[in-house]
Amino acid sequence: MEVPAMVQGFDVPQVMMVAVPPGTPAGAQMMVAAPSGAQFTVVVPPGLPEGGAFQPVAVGAALVGGVAAAGAAGAAVVSAGVAGVNSAIKMVMGPARLHGIAGMAQMLESSQGVKIQQKIHGFEAVSGGCCEQSNEYRIFGGGADAHGRDTLLFNAKEQSGGCDRVCCKPHNNLLLHINAHDTNETLITLERKGMKCNCNGPRQCLFCPILGEFCAEEMIVHEGLVQGEPGNINPATKLSLIRQPAPLGGCLVPTLEILNAQDQLDTKMTGPTCFGGWSEMCCDSTFVVKRDDAPVATIRHLAPRDCGEACKALCTDSDNFEVTFDPSVSAMDKANAIATSLLVDFMFFEIDQGLCHVEGNVIYCTLCLCFCAGALVPLNCCCALNENGGGAPAAPETAGGAPTAADAEPLLAAPRAQLLPIMRHKMEHHLD
Secondary structure, three states: OOOOHHHHHOOOOOOOOEEOOOOOOOOOEEEEEOOOOOEEEEEOOOOOOOOOEEOOOOOOHHHHHHHHHHHHHHHHHHHHHHHHHHHHHHHHHOOOOOOHHHHHHHHOOOOOEEEEEEOOOHHHHHOOOOOOOOOEEEEEEEEEOOOOOEEEEEEEEEEOOHHHHHHHOOOEOEEEEEEEOOOOOEEEEEEEOOEOOOOOOOOOOOOOOOOOHHHOOEEEEEEOOOOOOOOOOOHHHEEEEEEOOOOHHHOOOOEEEEEEOOOOEEEEEEOOOEEOHHHHHOOOEEEEEEEOOEEEEEEEEOOOOOHHHHHHHHHOOOOEEEEEEOOOOOHHHHHHHHHHHHHHHHHHOOOOOOOEEEEOOEEEEEEEEEEEOOEEEEEEEEEEOOOOOOOOOOOOOOOOOOOOOHHHHHHHHOOHHHHHHHHHHHHHHHHO
16 A cells, blocks of 8 residues: 655655653743755643653644554554654754763763863952952863854852851852752752851861861762752762861872772872962973773863963963863763862862962062872062062151150150250250
8 A cells, every 4th residue: 555645755744753851840831853955843732751751742633534544554654664764863962861960971972071161250440359249160072163263061159158258268168059050950969068158067167277077078979969058968860979088188298099989999199299379370280090000081270371360360260171082981070070170170279369468568479379188388588678668668758777765755746946946945954
């Protein structure tokens, strides 16, 4: 029996199956395409199970009757057509988006590295850091787009209390949500146990040398969106743990241990002893993540590449990172490397007081920060200022060597017309 022409050619979208990505709600509209190249919109029907498929409603009943009358031959053509249409749908929509760490792995599949840019907050820059804003980052990867620009994959935003940010920066308690840029879905959440302004935080001694776990940095990587108070979050969603070794934190080598969900040591990051300050204006700082001796990822804090980036580095604490993955690493390794680079930013590149700062009558310029047993020791050069803003102390007006005696001050300050009576009085007093 002859199959109707509109079924053979599949020029109309009445006979096809549409696969629905998990998490797509009923009533949502999806753009699909027929093998002919024509694109059209379908609506997800209610009651469809998650990840299921449905057949769009036909325009008329003629198609349904024609297929039914076609018998086995018609069914075979329809099955082949459905397979072709599903292939076309995948080409237009791409593979169904996964969630959580699996979704992050899917987006990073073709990326051999990412670039991380910290967002500049104008109000924070104008206030000199007094009005500390939540850190935000943009994460690029996956190659350039049609305009030659890096593809924006993720956005990361800090969630923390305003008082904690202002009083305890950069050691404050926080959550950091990493969201897919196109859907704004939170794929992983980073929990940093830090300090609180009420002295009741899970880590209140992060600014001192590491004598025990209570003063060591720690960040937990959670699956999906997690809310709550850092330090009191259900560990059921934990994917990995990033922490400083205690005691001493690597002694003179900044070190972070990356543990898996079972708290077993998986990889380790090490970095340079000196970094930050004026040194970051001309030198990259490189941190290496390894599994035993095998490289996993390389994290580089980037020095400014042009005048615009140099001005940004001078006026703000905004930083740029580049993370390069080894070709053999897993999706969890990539997520851990990105999380580690964000923790490195909070630990090492948000802590200084700017390239230069003034305390009293002394201006300090931070050449670099030196890591020592978990503490950061600034290497400064300084210059003393007098109260008038000059260099050397001003010489007294008498310029006669020793400072003027106290009993001579009225004589020097008196008007010329009063000098003679004053001198006569002093001589009489001397003779007596």
